Amino acid sequence: xxxxxxxxxxxxxxxxxxxxxxxxxxxxxxxxxxxxxxxxxxxxxxxxxxxxxxxxxxxxxxxxxxxxxxxxxxxxxxxxxxxxxxxxxxxxxxxxxxxxxxxxxxxxxxxxxxxxxxxxxxxxxxxxxxxxxxxxxxxxxxxxxxxxxxxxxxxxxxxxxxxxxxxxxxxxxxxxxxxxxxxxxxxxxxxxxxxxxxxxxxxxxxxxxxxxxxxxxxxxxxxxxxxxxxxxxxxxxxxxxxxxxxxxxxxxxxxxxxxxxxxxxxxxxxxxxxxxxxxxxxxxxxxxxxxxxxxxxxxxxxxxxxxxxxxxxxxxxxxxxxxxxxxxxxxxxxxxxxxxxxxxxxxxxxxxxxxxxxxxxxxxxxxxxxxxxxxxxxxxxxxxxxxxxxxxxxxxxxxx
Amino acid sequence: xxxxxxxxxxxxxxxxxxxxxxxxxxxxxxxxxxxxxxxxxxxxxxxxxxxxxxxxxxxxxxxxxxxxxxxxxxxxxxxxxxxxxxxxxxxxxxxxxxxxxxxxxxxxxxxxxxxxxxxxxxxxxxxxxxxxxxxxxxxxxxxxxxxxxxxxxxxxxxxxxxxxxxxxxxxxxxxxxxxxxxxxxxxxxxxxxxxxxxxxxxxxxxxxxxxxxxxxxxxxxxxxxxxxxxxxxxxxxxxxxxxxxxxxxxxxxxxxxxxxxxxxxxxxxxxxxxxxxxxxxxxxxxxxxxxxxxxxxxxxxxxxxxxxxxxxxxxxxxxxxxxxxxxxxxxxxxxxxxxxxxxxxxxxxxxxxxxxxxxxxxxxxxxxxxxxxxxxxxxxxxxxxxxxxxxxxxxxxxxx
Numbered sequence: 001x002x003x004x005x006x007x008x009x010x011x012x013x014x015x016x017x018x019x020x021x022x023x024x025x026x027x028x029x030x031x032x033x034x035x036x037x038x039x040x041x042x043x044x045x046x047x048x049x050x051x052x053x054x055x056x057x058x059x060x061x062x063x064x065x066x067x068x069x070x071x072x073x074x075x076x077x078x079x080x081x082x083x084x085x086x087x088x089x090x091x092x093x094x095x096x097x098x099x100x101x102x103x104x105x106x107x108x109x110x111x112x113x114x115x116x117x118x119x120x121x122x123x124x125x126x127x128x129x130x131x132x133x134x135x136x137x138x139x140x141x142x143x144x145x146x147x148x149x150x151x152x153x154x155x156x157x158x159x160x161x162x163x164x165x166x167x168x169x170x171x172x173x174x175x176x177x178x179x180x181x182x183x184x185x186x187x188x189x190x191x192x193x194x195x196x197x198x199x200x201x202x203x204x205x206x207x208x209x210x211x212x213x214x215x216x217x218x219x220x221x222x223x224x225x226x227x228x229x230x231x232x233x234x235x236x237x238x239x240x241x242x243x244x245x246x247x248x249x250x251x252x253x254x255x256x257x258x259x260x261x262x263x264x265x266x267x268x269x270x271x272x273x274x275x276x277x278x279x280x281x282x283x284x285x286x287x288x289x290x291x292x293x294x295x296x297x298x299x300x301x302x303x304x305x306x307x308x309x310x311x312x313x314x315x316x317x318x319x320x321x322x323x324x325x326x327x328x329x330x331x332x333x334x335x336x337x338x339x340x341x342x343x344x345x346x347x348x349x350x351x352x353x354x355x356x357x358x359x360x361x362x363x364x365x366x367x368x369x370x371x372x373x374x375x376x377x378x379x380x381x382x383x384x385x386x387x388x389x390x391x392x393x394x395x396x397x398x399x400x
Numbered sequence: 401x402x403x404x405x406x407x408x409x410x411x412x413x414x415x416x417x418x419x420x421x422x423x424x425x426x427x428x429x430x431x432x433x434x435x436x437x438x439x440x441x442x443x444x445x446x447x448x449x450x451x452x453x454x455x456x457x458x459x460x461x462x463x464x465x466x467x468x469x470x471x472x473x474x475x476x477x478x479x480x481x482x483x484x485x486x487x488x489x490x491x492x493x494x495x496x497x498x499x500x501x502x503x504x505x506x507x508x509x510x511x512x513x514x515x516x517x518x519x520x521x522x523x524x525x526x527x528x529x530x531x532x533x534x535x536x537x538x539x540x541x542x543x544x545x546x547x548x549x550x551x552x553x554x555x556x557x558x559x560x561x562x563x564x565x566x567x568x569x570x571x572x573x574x575x576x577x578x579x580x581x582x583x584x585x586x587x588x589x590x591x592x593x594x595x596x597x598x599x600x601x602x603x604x605x606x607x608x609x610x611x612x613x614x615x616x617x618x619x620x621x622x623x624x625x626x627x628x629x630x631x632x633x634x635x636x637x638x639x640x641x642x643x644x645x646x647x648x649x650x651x652x653x654x655x656x657x658x659x660x661x662x663x664x665x666x667x668x669x670x671x672x673x674x675x676x677x678x679x680x681x682x683x684x685x686x687x688x689x690x691x692x693x694x695x696x697x698x699x700x701x702x703x704x705x706x707x708x709x710x711x712x713x714x715x716x717x718x719x720x721x722x723x724x725x726x727x728x729x730x731x732x733x734x735x736x737x738x739x740x741x742x743x744x745x746x747x748x749x750x751x752x753x754x755x756x757x758x759x760x761x762x763x764x765x766x767x768x769x770x771x772x773x774x775x776x777x778x779x780x781x782x783x784x785x786x787x788x789x790x791x792x793x794x795x796x797x798x799x800x
Binding site for chain 2: 026
């Protein structure tokens with residue numbers, strides 16, 4: 001089969017994105033809008049905002065939750081409320097840029113720590129050697145919603161008097177050892193961006209450790225304003241508006257169903273990919289109720305015969321828009337690359353994983369036939385890749 | 401008349417807020433939503449976002465405009481894109497906290513400069529003595545949408561090699577010398593919060609000086625992401641979503657009408673308050689097409705016989721929710737009060753004005769009868785205030 005024939009055979013008629021938001025019923029959404037129109041109360045802790053805060057708290061089982069306009073601003077405020085505004089914080093390079101940038105905005109130098117090859121989360125064995133006199137906190141990420149080594153990290157933090165802030169952007173609804181994953185650490189931050197399992201269009205939340213702390217978070221997300229005449233600190237605008245909150249109230253009703261459907265899709269992928277040499281799926285996390293938010297695979301080019309970038313390009317030509325979450329490592333960005341801890345030799349696992357990883361499409365109403373089709377493309381691509389005389393695969397060209 | 405009788409006579413049946421958003425037709429808004437539901441594209445430079453950016457650019461007459469989730473994040477990015485990330489910036493204490501907090505998030509020490517007693521904006525005569533080796537920029541505010549002394553400020557900036565960033569949160573649509581006010585300075589930042597003349601629920605915009613700069617701003621508001629594999633700087637999430645953009649597209653059609661209606665209300669206030677001793681209104685700004693966004697008055701307690709706080713309390717009891725924009729000065733907030741420039745003796749005009757100012761209700765569909773009523777309350781309050789034996793006005797009690 002020529003490359004052209006391959007693409008012709010496997011190209012889907014419509015692009016399949018890596019994810020797609022579950023849209024609530026528009027009619028029901030308009031009912032919420034009618035209330036907003038009546039009240040003319042569009043933002044600043046409106047009644048829908050307050051209702052969503054209560055409902056998410058209850059759904060997740062965490063008492064001290066504050067909504068935000070997006071997860072990034074929640075991260076900024078998380079550091080601010082803990083008074084972490086200088087020194088160093090130990091974090092992972094295998095993450096979305098927001099994690100590291102939040103440190104920048106709080107005047108903190110990131111110290112990159114390598115990841116565990118099984119969990120793809122911060123490797124707890126590598127944290128302690130990085131702790132120095134300026135270390136203030138650890139900022140791990142529950143990548144793909146899979147739990148970090150929370151007990152080990154907590155032990156290290158307690159031993160050295162450090163704070164732990166979890167970037168739990170992917171971890172909505174995940175339970176670990178029967179507890180909400182976002183209840184571990186000093187603070188956790190969720191993202192409700194449109195690409196997330198649970199969404200408020202844009203949005204996020206900060207889970208505080210106490211009601212007092214939550215109160216201060218709520219001041220800080222509203223410019224530090226405690227009352228009409230008191231500003232208690234250098235706050236920011238992190239407010240979620242009523243239109244976002246209404247969307248969230250409806251999404252919340254659908255999220256159990258979404259998690260379940262994604263679970264079925266993940267099972268289909270597991271079955272469809274299990275016999276392809278060179279394609280590795282992550283082990284299911286132990287003691288965890290997962291949310292199935294992402295479906296990452298790792299491509300070992302030597303065994304699979306095709307590199308991750310080549311497979312990515314083939315899939316794209318077939319209208320299958322997989323994403324390289326996370327490549328390149330954020331430690332490669334020019335603003336961080338000169339840090340000693342950003343040296344690739346310090347981050348061998350993360351470097352390799354970022355070159356191998358690909359997140360496949362997953363969302364509640366993704367059709368099983370499409371999932372099976374994607375698995376078949378991945379299986380066939382391995383067998384049918386053709387090469388130029390110099391051995392370079394044809395697909396590499398097609399990508400340019 | 402006793403105080404009780406006064407309140408009984410003048411209390412409005414429903415609260416009149418200092419402002420109220422003009423709500424577009426819900427049916428038309430739902431049409432926009434239908435498109436969003438079809439596309440399932442909720443944020444990240446969606447088609448409505450792109451359309452609104454073009455339409456506001458054209459409406460304001462500025463070519464290089466970027467939308468933001470709110471004006472505060474736009475301010476953070478304005479400083480970042482100019483590489484102002486340390487040192488000092490000269491700014492006004494007579495502003496909403498966001499102005500000063502933006503400096504905090506960019507690691508900059510604010511240097512407070514007193515205001516001009518006529519314009520209530522940064523006094524250009526007082527700027528130069530504050531310039532030192534660490535000064536990087538000037539961050540003035542067009543308070544109430546009234547132009548700063550833009551020529552004088554530009555001259556000082558050029559002489560000393562400083563940048564000028566205007567906080568133009570209030571200045572939507574204002575023209576000065578026939579030019580858009582937001583085209584002055586290196587950059588300007590608008591707010592589209594629900595309390596503003598033109599609103600996108602929450603929202604804001606940054607007006608850049610060139611297309612190249614705008615491009616970088618657009619990267620920075622999306623985490624610094626230039627393409628799928630390149631992060632060009634420590635960005636943030638400043639994205640406006642499609643629901644906000646749809647609201648803005650409809651508000652934009654109403655904004656000329658809103659400006660005109662507010663102009664009529666301002667004229668009513670001017671007429672109704674002109675003979676009350678001790679109540680000062682601001683002179684209309686010269687060479688300016690105003691937007692009538694706010695209607696501030698200054699209360700001279702000695703001449704009026706009642707303090708600003710007492711009048712505020714009386715109005716509140718009458719369901720007239722005037723606001724003390726801006727009191728106290730942000731230089732009083734605990735996070736800034738210890739700065740040398742925050743000393744009240746350096747900020748005599750701003751200190752006095754912040755104790756005297758009150759913003760009266762103004763919005764397009766505020767009924768003329770209510771405006772006349774408010775004027776009457778202010779006139780009558782002066783004459784009928786009763787006092788305790790020790791001279792303290794009764795209203796002061798009522799406030800507690």
